[in-house]
Amino acid sequence: MTDPSAPAAVSWRELLSPEHAGVAIVLAVGVLVGAINIYLASSLLPTAVAEIGGAGFYAWNMTVYLVAMVIATMLVSRFLARWGDVGAYLLGFGVFLVGSLACALSPVMPVLLAGRGIQGLGAGLLSGLAFAAVRSALPRRLWTRANALMSAMYGVGNFVGPALGGLFAQFGGWRLAFVSMAVIAALCGLLVPRVLPRGDRGDVRAPVPVVSLLLVTAAAAAVSVAGVLSGAAAIAAGIAVALLLVAVFVAHERRSELRVFPRPTYRPGSPLKWLYLTLALLAFGVAVESFLPLFGQRLGGLAPAVAGFFGAAISLGWSATQLVSSSAVKERTIGRLRMLGPLLLALGFLVQGLLQRQDAPLWLVLVWVPVLFIAGAGVGLAYPHLSVAVMSSTQDPGEGERAAAAIATVTSLSIAFGTAVAGALVNLGGSSMLDAARYMLFGFAIICAFGAVTARAASSTGSPASAGRPGS
Missing domain, CATH: 1.20.1250.20 (MFS general substrate transporter like domains)
Structure with missing residues (x-):
């Protein structure tokens, strides 16, 4: 559904017109919920720790989330090939919903961290899908506006996440914050089949680039762990390991077919x-x-x-x-x-x-x-x-x-x-x-x-x- 002829200028009114508004909302909210949840849990954790314990795992909530998010973004093209736009988006919102409910119902900190990991997988899939689905869901003349709207959601999420988390924590309702995220995911999931095109499916048998995936995952884990270490030397060592893994990843990708x-x-x-x-x-x-x-x-x-x-x-x-x-x-x-x-x-x-x-x-x-x-x-x-x-x-x-x-x-x-x-x-x-x-x-x-x-x-x-x- 791409249009190779791009007019001189396109207004926001066209992107938000009845014809395209539903698509814009789904794409934007998919990015927004992931961005909000990067920092949402940080505001909620002091209240959550007071109830379920696990202070020793405090710093790992963002590490687990970000690593899972990076992993999922690298698998987006495979999910699109297997299920198309609608199926992949339903999977993304579904996984995010399950992760949010797991966080809301967690009795102990390890369960909360597992929920954060599932949330991260859903958020990463939704973030990657948003940029990939623009190509099939909108005409080319709207790509710049749509990309601006979606990338703006990262900024909005960085602002709303801590504020929303602080608001729920203030009233002792940290579990309700995750429930609200699940509700948003459910509502958007209901909207997906109504507004998104099915999308073309590719070779569903295409193999997963396992080596590349493992290298980037290890790099993401190394740098995320470095971020929670104490001492400049330890952090620098973690970053150095991550950069080395990225260099190996690039060298592998240059000569690999996967x-x-x-x-x-x-x-x-x-x-x-x-x-x-x-x-x-x-x-x-x-x-x-x-x-x-x-x-x-x-x-x-x-x-x-x-x-x-x-x-x-x-x-x-x-x-x-x-x-x-x-x-x-x-x-x-x-x-x-x-x-x-x-x-x-x-x-x-x-x-x-x-x-x-x-x-x-x-x-x-x-x-x-x-x-x-x-x-x-x-x-x-x-x-x-x-x-x-x-x-x-x-x-x-x-x-x-x-x-x-x-x-x-x-x-x-x-x-x-x-x-x-x-x-x-x-x-x-x-x-x-x-x-x-x-x-x-x-x-x-x-x-x-x-x-x-x-x-x-x-x-x-x-x-x-x-x-x-x-x-x-």
Whole structure:
């Protein structure tokens, strides 16, 4: 159902028209529930631990969830080939529903962690399906708007997750938070057969790339474990192991016929690898949100609730900006936005690091908010256009679905890496919270600035669509 002829401009009104609104809602909510649940449990755990115990497993709730999420995103193309859009989406919402109910009913912490793992599998499948199903569920002229809407859900989820979890925890209803997630999944599951096309099915006998899957899973596990370790040396060792596993994964994929990423990713002259790297560096930067509430409390003297909203400024900038930036249609403008996005993100971190003060006055704390919003705007400027470039990287439907689904894999893995690296940089500050904040913000400014280099490399290697055509 793709339309190769794209008009000069498409309004949000068309995407949200009666013809396409149902599809947009299902795709967006699928991403949203996964994003919300990354941080939802973190707000609920203190209340849950007081009831069911298991404080020793406290830090593992996000690790289990993120690793499961990464695994599921890599299997999206297989599920689409086996069951089509409708069947795969019903499976995703069904698995997420079961995981949410398991969390809600858990009598002990190990059961809660198992529920989080099942939730993560469903969330990863829904996130990957959202980007892959755009190709078959919507005409091509709506891809940029749809990608902007879905990627905005990551930002909205980062904001809503902690706030929603805190609200339920405040009233002692942590189980009801997971029940609410199950209800949302059930309602969306009922909507799926009504609004989504069945989708084309591929070779259901296609073998699973077991080696690639194991390597990425091990890398995700290593970096997630690094994020919960104490001590900069231990965290650095965990990150080094994860990077080594990623390098082995890339080397294996380049020579294997069974891959997670589409063939053009490893083809000389293809911009696809640079597009993925730019997306990875943008998602990597968002991980600083895990520590911003801590800085707000310790350096700015903010109350915990206020500091939590302060930490969501990056996500708000990300979500709000891309809803506007997605209107760009000129190739030169889009190329500039892809390069400007990482630079703006890095600049925001640099300025935020320079503005850090111990016992910062209120006026300075208020300045932090627009600076972080501008940093998040860098993600919003580039993310939807990078996503569409990835989706357009090949004319082959099967490879196109794999390329689109890998966007969620890259995003989830990058957030996990970013969280671990942020923890290592914070630990370098030792007992000084001011030094910790500066190490993290300046370090992320340097890392994210490389996104401009990868974005330029993607533009200089030519059209992704042409690079993905057979024989190119």
